[in-house]
Amino acid sequence: MDRREFLKYCGKISLLFTGSLLFAEDIARAFVKIAEGAVNILWLQGQACSGDSVSLLYGDSPEVPELITSIINLRFHPVVSVAQGELVMRIINQELKNKDYILCFEGAVPYKMLGACKIGEFYLTEILKKAISSSIAVVAVGTCSSYGGIPAANKETGAISVVEFMKREGLNKPYVRLPGCPTNSIRVTGTVAYIVAFEKLPALDTDNRPILYYPDVIHNNCQRFQYFSQDRYITDYNQKRGCLFKMGCRGPITKADCPLRRYNRNTSWCVDANGPCIGCANPKFPWPAETGIYTDPNRIK
Numbered sequence: 001m002d003r004r005e006f007l008k009y010c011g012k013i014s015l016l017f018t019g020s021l022l023f024a025e026d027i028a029r030a031f032v033k034i035a036e037g038a039v040n041i042l043w044l045q046g047q048a049c050s051g052d053s054v055s056l057l058y059g060d061s062p063e064v065p066e067l068i069t070s071i072i073n074l075r076f077h078p079v080v081s082v083a084q085g086e087l088v089m090r091i092i093n094q095e096l097k098n099k100d101y102i103l104c105f106e107g108a109v110p111y112k113m114l115g116a117c118k119i120g121e122f123y124l125t126e127i128l129k130k131a132i133s134s135s136i137a138v139v140a141v142g143t144c145s146s147y148g149g150i151p152a153a154n155k156e157t158g159a160i161s162v163v164e165f166m167k168r169e170g171l172n173k174p175y176v177r178l179p180g181c182p183t184n185s186i187r188v189t190g191t192v193a194y195i196v197a198f199e200k201l202p203a204l205d206t207d208n209r210p211i212l213y214y215p216d217v218i219h220n221n222c223q224r225f226q227y228f229s230q231d232r233y234i235t236d237y238n239q240k241r242g243c244l245f246k247m248g249c250r251g252p253i254t255k256a257d258c259p260l261r262r263y264n265r266n267t268s269w270c271v272d273a274n275g276p277c278i279g280c281a282n283p284k285f286p287w288p289a290e291t292g293i294y295t296d297p298n299r300i301k
């Protein structure tokens, strides 16, 4: 990535967070700080499908190789790092000692079935406790990490979010929730850049989600809102013009910026692809069985 592209990217993040290009230099300095190793990123995974990692790989500019080699000092990532075995343990232990990293955590925490996730010889929960305690801040990446998501859909699994894990273990750290199944990569890189640039968390709502990325319910920014206000609904997927409310759209009750900052390098988002929002960023996702993902809200008793 050349200097121009890099500054363009920083300008984009500055504009997103502050509404102005004035802070592009602060953001650029933050990335330089990260690249120099002043602040590292440690990415750990619990019960996850790796969807958030894949979303990161499909990130908007900068392209991933630049992102992980020159902009973000990603010390370890279970999906993209080539390190294995002893080396991984050495990197993690070094980070725990240095205490200069932001912890990005993807997936739910197996609080009951401890053996469901292990790193080396250790249960994830043992390492996670230390990793949270030694971190600067915790970024809960995705719905599983933020609220429990699919691994916690059945209470029998005992899976919990990393936020709930912190509560139960008495770990007091600044944290941010970035729900979405998967979450959009811009939310991850933007949030991390903001924390490093301004040495504080971005403005959060009462549920610790950045207001920038979770400004309002999806419905209010949806491109099909006009159909909703005209009572024109789709009742069959062969129809293309109409609101998806009767197909079970959860846009009216789910906060996220999906219509504003679309997925896969701004290519598309659920409603744009003629699919209802299934509320994947909602704290209640994946919804109780009786309300199902694709249930017409009018039929829910």
Ligand code: SF4
Pocket (backbone or CB within 6 Å): 218, 219, 220, 222, 223, 224, 225, 226, 228, 242, 243, 244, 245, 249, 250, 251, 252, 271, 276, 277
């Ligand atoms: S498609 Fe969904 S989000 Fe869009 S207007 Fe209809 S109900 Fe609202």
Ligand code: SF4
Pocket (backbone or CB within 6 Å): 180, 181, 218, 254, 256, 258, 269, 270, 271, 276, 277, 278, 279, 280, 281, 282
């Ligand atoms: S539109 Fe709804 S289902 Fe689609 S990504 Fe956004 S929150 Fe998730």
